[in-house]
Amino acid sequence: MDHRRLLREMFDAAIAAASPALCVPKYLPKPPKGRTVVVGAGKAAAAMAAAVEANWSGPIEGLVVTRYGHSVPCRHIEVIEAAHPVPDAAGREAARRILDKVQGLGPDDLVLCLLSGGGSALLALPAGGVTLEDKQAINRALLRSGAHIGEMNTVRKHLSAIKGGRLAIAAAPAPVLSLMISDVPGDDPSVIASGPTVPDATTSAAAIAILERYGIDIPGPVLKHLQGPTAETPKPGDTRFRNVTNRVVATPQDALEAAAQVARDAGFRPLILGNAIQGEARDVGLVHAGIAKQVTGYGQPSAAPCALISGGETTVTVRGSGRGGRNAEFLLGLAVALDGCAGVAAMAADTDGIDGSEDNAGAFLLPDSPERAAQSGLNFSAHLANNDAYSVFARLGDLLITGPTRTNVNDIRVILID
Numbered sequence: 001m002d003h004r005r006l007l008r009e010m011f012d013a014a015i016a017a018a019s020p021a022l023c024v025p026k027y028l029p030k031p032p033k034g035r036t037v038v039v040g041a042g043k044a045a046a047a048m049a050a051a052v053e054a055n056w057s058g059p060i061e062g063l064v065v066t067r068y069g070h071s072v073p074c075r076h077i078e079v080i081e082a083a084h085p086v087p088d089a090a091g092r093e094a095a096r097r098i099l100d101k102v103q104g105l106g107p108d109d110l111v112l113c114l115l116s117g118g119g120s121a122l123l124a125l126p127a128g129g130v131t132l133e134d135k136q137a138i139n140r141a142l143l144r145s146g147a148h149i150g151e152m153n154t155v156r157k158h159l160s161a162i163k164g165g166r167l168a169i170a171a172a173p174a175p176v177l178s179l180m181i182s183d184v185p186g187d188d189p190s191v192i193a194s195g196p197t198v199p200d201a202t203t204s205a206a207a208i209a210i211l212e213r214y215g216i217d218i219p220g221p222v223l224k225h226l227q228g229p230t231a232e233t234p235k236p237g238d239t240r241f242r243n244v245t246n247r248v249v250a251t252p253q254d255a256l257e258a259a260a261q262v263a264r265d266a267g268f269r270p271l272i273l274g275n276a277i278q279g280e281a282r283d284v285g286l287v288h289a290g291i292a293k294q295v296t297g298y299g300q301p302s303a304a305p306c307a308l309i310s311g312g313e314t315t316v317t318v319r320g321s322g323r324g325g326r327n328a329e330f331l332l333g334l335a336v337a338l339d340g341c342a343g344v345a346a347m348a349a350d351t352d353g354i355d356g357s358e359d360n361a362g363a364f365l366l367p368d369s370p371e372r373a374a375q376s377g378l379n380f381s382a383h384l385a386n387n388d389a390y391s392v393f394a395r396l397g398d399l400l401i402t403g404p405t406r407t408n409v410n411d412i413r414v415i416l417i418d
Helices: 003-017 045-054 089-101 132-145 149-158 166-171 204-213 220-226 252-265 281-298 326-338 369-375 380-385 389-396
Strands: 036-041 061-067 077-082 110-116 176-181 244-250 269-274 306-312 344-350 362-365 411-417
Touching (some): 003 252, 003 344, 003 411, 036 089, 045 061, 045 077, 061 089, 077 089, 089 166, 110 166, 132 149, 149 204, 166 176, 252 269, 252 306, 281 306, 281 344, 281 411, 326 344, 326 362, 326 389, 326 411, 362 389, 369 389, 380 389
Parallel strands (some): 036 061, 036 110, 061 077, 110 176, 176 244, 269 306
Antiparallel strands (some): 306 411, 344 362
16 A cells, blocks of 8 residues: 555544644634734644634734744734744844833733744744843753753743743733644643743742753753743732633644544554654664564554554654654664564654754654665664754654645654554
């Protein structure tokens, strides 16, 4: 059978299930008596803004920031592009302007906030005493450290003038409705884009502890800020959040179930292993390989043909000098652990269309990949040791390249077993 075609159809179905045009309109309220100000950030923010405009009956204005290349034309809502995953000056200026736009509003106005994965890096407004350069250095170090998204966002919240609930506080007394496309394990609104409209239960002391745990150098001004009173975020129970509503409108589970239906229609029994799997990408690959071998050897937890499906966000602790995002590294770890196990094909990709900072969404591992790799002189284990998964799949012609999908519900991994 054509494994590549079926895997791509499953990926496309997952993306369609999280399309802003599908998931945003059903959650829109009636226009308020006063102004409607739309703000937002994330890889899906521009597409979400376009969906709002297409379904809004009253006057509307605002500004959203998205990643370079992820813009969608809007008529009334300004769209700015900025850098991700390491913030830049464009993101800093966009965040400053967003904060300005929500101030001075009243109870008859409405702030409609559109948030999705990537919003944390794109809303790069440093807190007092912290520079953009400080945030960039810490972001780069966190990305290489293996820290999970919750830990990274705990640090980001306490170095920010807009995240960790501060955007909602600035908008008071205006009502705030945040619509969120989740890219985080557990769909916790306080973690999505670092929760600009959500009270924050984490602390600045926890942020310091995370940086120390991963051996990340803390510049003097940053440490001084984190140890001072202004670093603390507004907490649950703060009455200034009484007019704030946060709604998750699309989740990783939605995407996995859509992919599962495609597998079912093709004659494969889908088994969703989890939508919030975390850990080192290569280790997650090892575990998935173990399950695949149990299927091929013992017909457990399902007899073939079946499709093992999972979501979540793995991490990569960078020790080598190669290229490759977490999905390519997962697949290479899977390939090494499968060790030539027959009848297995796989795909792993980020639903935003970008695996880390590369130009691919992910890659395919096909039944003949090990043989083709051997013919090309590629050693899976050596490339894995060098964090060089991208090079392997590029040489094999097995990269999955989609361009920006303009949504983001985390990664999807599929293993087909004939």
